[in-house]
Amino acid sequence: MPDQAERNEATIRKLYAGLDGHDGEAMASCYAPDATFSDPVFPDLTGAQAGDMWRMLTSRATDLSVELPEAKADAEAGAARWIATYTFGATGRHVTNRVRSDFRFDGSGLISEQRDDFPFWTWSRQALGPAGLALGWTPLLRSKVRANAATELARFRADSQPEPGSG
Numbered sequence: 001m002p003d004q005a006e007r008n009e010a011t012i013r014k015l016y017a018g019l020d021g022h023d024g025e026a027m028a029s030c031y032a033p034d035a036t037f038s039d040p041v042f043p044d045l046t047g048a049q050a051g052d053m054w055r056m057l058t059s060r061a062t063d064l065s066v067e068l069p070e071a072k073a074d075a076e077a078g079a080a081r082w083i084a085t086y087t088f089g090a091t092g093r094h095v096t097n098r099v100r101s102d103f104r105f106d107g108s109g110l111i112s113e114q115r116d117d118f119p120f121w122t123w124s125r126q127a128l129g130p131a132g133l134a135l136g137w138t139p140l141l142r143s144k145v146r147a148n149a150a151t152e153l154a155r156f157r158a159d160s161q162p163e164p165g166s167g
Contacts, residue, residue, distance in 0.1 A: 005074045007109035008073035012068075012073060014026060015111070016068045018058075019058065020065060022061050028052070031110060034046070035047065039118070042150075059156075063087050066085075076104065078103040079102050093129055094126065100116070121137045
């Protein structure tokens with residue numbers, strides 16, 4: 001029987017295998033019900049929002065591929081380095097995003113907290129082109145990207161809810 005550290009590392013590997021396989025449901029199953037998630041674009045997700053973010057992103061992905069050069073965990077926490085390569089839908093521009101993830105786990109091996117970090121300016125100049133190059137370092141552009149992402153996630157979540165009376 002695997003120990004807690006092995007279960008936690010397996011959860012990290014399952015998360016990124018799901019991302020590489022465009023399987024948002026597999027990714028969502030890695031999170032505890034009250035989990036928190038934060039990255040430079042989605043800074044304050046809680047509960048089901050993290051799983052819904054991955055469902056949204058994987059459902060829209062056309063050429064996403066993910067490499068996981070590093071994944072490690074102990075009984076309580078873990079970390080990963082991963083590289084996502086994809087076409088950013090809004091602009092059609094190619095992106096290679098190098099991300100560092102830090103995790104905390106609940107006792108059952110589910111993610112209770114995830115904090116991702118990547119250089120926003122590097123991402124924005126790839127994804128947004130000249131506007132990202134010129135403005136990617138500014139709080140204005142970061143705020144605009146976050147607002148757009150929050151709107152898209154809210155729309156996705158609203159569209160994913162069953163119609164009243166259809167349950």
